[in-house]
Amino acid sequence: MIKKKMRIISTLFLAGSLLLAACSQLDVIGKDSVTTFDKLLAATTLYLSEDASTGEWAINAPDGDARFVWGGESGAFLEFNARPFYVAGLDPEKLPETFQESAGKLKTGTRIGAQTTRGQGTATALSSFEQLVSVSRERFSYHAELDHYGIDLGNGNMFEWAKDLSTNDKDIVFVLNPQPFLDAGVDPDSVEGWVFAKVKIMDAQGKTIEVDKFLKPFDLE
Numbered sequence: 001m002i003k004k005k006m007r008i009i010s011t012l013f014l015a016g017s018l019l020l021a022a023c024s025q026l027d028v029i030g031k032d033s034v035t036t037f038d039k040l041l042a043a044t045t046l047y048l049s050e051d052a053s054t055g056e057w058a059i060n061a062p063d064g065d066a067r068f069v070w071g072g073e074s075g076a077f078l079e080f081n082a083r084p085f086y087v088a089g090l091d092p093e094k095l096p097e098t099f100q101e102s103a104g105k106l107k108t109g110t111r112i113g114a115q116t117t118r119g120q121g122t123a124t125a126l127s128s129f130e131q132l133v134s135v136s137r138e139r140f141s142y143h144a145e146l147d148h149y150g151i152d153l154g155n156g157n158m159f160e161w162a163k164d165l166s167t168n169d170k171d172i173v174f175v176l177n178p179q180p181f182l183d184a185g186v187d188p189d190s191v192e193g194w195v196f197a198k199v200k201i202m203d204a205q206g207k208t209i210e211v212d213k214f215l216k217p218f219d220l221e
Contacts, residue, residue, distance in 0.1 A: 027137070029140060029141065029142050029149070030133055030137050030140060032142075032149060032163070033133055033140045033149045033151075034126075034129065034130055034133055036149050036161065036162075036163055037126070037129050037149070037161060038126055039165060040059070040161045040162075040165065040171070040172070041059075041125050041126060043165050043171070043220055043221070044059050044172075044220060047059055047060045047061070047062060047220075048060075048125065049067075050125070051072070054072040054073060054074070055071050055072030055073070055123055055128070056069050056070070056071050056072040056074055057069070057070055057071045057072075057125040057128055057129075058070075059159075059172065061172075061174065061216060061218060062218050062220070063193060063218075064081075065080060065081040065084070065193055065216070066078065066079070066080035066081065066174045066216055067079050067080070068159040068172075068174065069109070070113065070128055070129060070132060071113070071123060071125070071128030071129075071131075072114075072123075072128075073114050074109070074111075074114060075109060075110050075111040075112050075113050075114040075132075076109050076110055076112060076113060076132055076151060076153055076159075077107055077108060077109020077110065077153060078107070078108055078109060078153060078157055078159060078174055078176070079105050079106070079107045080105060080106055080174065080176075080216075081104065081105060081106075081193075082101060082104055082105055082106045083104060084191045084192040084193050084194065085106070085181060085186055085191055087190070087191075087192065088186045088187045088188075088190040088191045088192075089185040089186050089187050089190070090181060090184050090185060090186050091184050091185045092184070093184075094183060094184035094185065095180055095181075095184050096155075096180055098154065098155050098180075099180070108153065108154070108155070108157055108176075109153045109154065109157070110139075110153050110154040112132060112135060112136040112139060113128075113131045113132035113135050113136060132151065139151055139152040139153075140152075142163075143160060143201070145199070145200045146160065146162075146168075146170060146173070147162060147163045147164065147168055148160040148161060148162055148163065148168075148170070148173065149161055149163060150175070155177055155180075156176075156177025156179070156211075156213075157175060157176050157177055158173075158175040159172070159173070159174060159175065160172070160173040160175060161173075165220065165221060166221065168219075169219045170217040170218070170219065171218060171219055171220040171221065172217070172218050172220065173215055173216065173217040173218075174215070174216040174217075175199075175213050175214070175215055175216075176194070176213065176214040176215075177213065177214075178196060178212050178213060178214045179212075181214070188212075188214070191214065193216060194214045194215065194216050195214070195215045195216070195217070196212065196213075196214055196215075197212070197213060197215055198210045198211065198212055198213075199211055199212075199213045199215070
């Protein structure tokens with residue numbers, strides 16, 4: 001009886017190990033998110049910045065009007081120039097609490113991956129990004145239409161980067177859900193520096209749908 005139980009336990013353990021190995025092998029998006037982001041970091045040296053006091057890293061838009069920030073105690077977020085939205089009719093009082101304004105910039109994001117690294121000086125741009133993937137893998141996806149990987153920053157906002165920087169003419173894209181801005185009085189066709197367009201995405205049921213987005217794309221090469 002004991003030997004039989006041991007065989008059952010061994011079989012269950014082996015099956016569990018095989019399942020974990022299979023899941024690991026199948027998680028191509030998780031692995032490729034990291035490897036492609038590493039290549040992006042190498043290509044964005046001129047646009048990469050670090051705040052050593054907070055442990056935050058940022059990829060800055062070439063026009064200086066937006067940046068994707070991750071690491072440190074803040075998690076991950078988009079920060080962008082508020083002025084084009086004001087000019088297009090924005091009433092900031094009507095924006096939801098998911099947006100914060102400071103020094104003429106709007107910020108929105110998520111606390112995923114938030115960690116205390118202040119003053120430690122040990123986290124790199126890549127290791128901080130790997131932390132995001134490890135704690136919240138479900139937020140990372142592959143956008144087949146644009147051949148992009150991306151991170152969901154909550155409420156329909158994203159940061160995306162090209163799988164292959166050498167062939168894609170949209171190496172990085174800052175993505176905003178336009179609805180909060182429309183509800184706050186913004187004329188979507190008047191926001192300078194942002195493209196108001198329909199984007200094809202996959203819904204929760206795996207069906208392709210079109211949604212409106214504000215896009216700020218850049219070709220880095």
